[in-house]
Amino acid sequence: MIIRELSLVIFFLAGDAAGLANGVTGEGIYAAILSGKEIAYKIINPDYNLKELKKMVKVKKMQESALTLLKHNKTAVKVILFIVKKLIKNKFIRSKVIILSSKI
Numbered sequence: 001m002i003i004r005e006l007s008l009v010i011f012f013l014a015g016d017a018a019g020l021a022n023g024v025t026g027e028g029i030y031a032a033i034l035s036g037k038e039i040a041y042k043i044i045n046p047d048y049n050l051k052e053l054k055k056m057v058k059v060k061k062m063q064e065s066a067l068t069l070l071k072h073n074k075t076a077v078k079v080i081l082f083i084v085k086k087l088i089k090n091k092f093i094r095s096k097v098i099i100l101s102s103k104i
């Protein structure tokens with residue numbers, strides 16, 4: 001008689017397979033490397049809380065929510081463009097941007 005045991009199969013998805021490519025920038029190499037590294041830590045130590053991966057997913061979700069909002073809300077786009085135009089015209093802001101960009 002063949003007895004089949006029920007076994008719990010745990011598997012991990014990383015990178016594009018986990019849907020981690022950024023929907024806004026299209027970048028996915030960093031997410032693929034980071035998720036691979038985090039999964040390795042998790043396999044070594046099951047108590048590891050995947051903190052870097054969670055942080056990255058949080059940022060990705062925020063960016064994608066903002067993009068969705070902008071896609072469906074032309075008024076929000078107009079308001080943001082208006083604010084950006086005002087900021088660019090502001091001498092103080094312009095000087096700060098120049099200082100920041102010279103440091104990069």
Ligand SMILES: Cc1cc2nc3c(=O)[nH]c(=O)nc-3n(C[C@H](O)[C@H](O)[C@H](O)COP(=O)(O)OP(=O)(O)OC[C@H]3O[C@@H](n4cnc5c(N)ncnc54)[C@H](O)[C@@H]3O)c2cc1C
Pocket residue numbers: 014015016017021026027028029030032
């Ligand atoms: C045109 C283009 C430009 C991009 N430019 C950028 C960029 O500038 N910067 C950036 O950060 N990201 C960019 N990306 C996204 C980035 O390439 C991916 O997010 C990243 O490569 C994902 O890595 P991954 O390891 O998850 O998947 P992949 O790199 O796709 O690796 C998966 C591997 O698994 C293999 N495979 C699939 N099925 C099987 C199977 N059944 N058995 C065995 N092997 C299998 C595949 O052949 C592949 O080698 C770009 C993507 C594209 C398409």
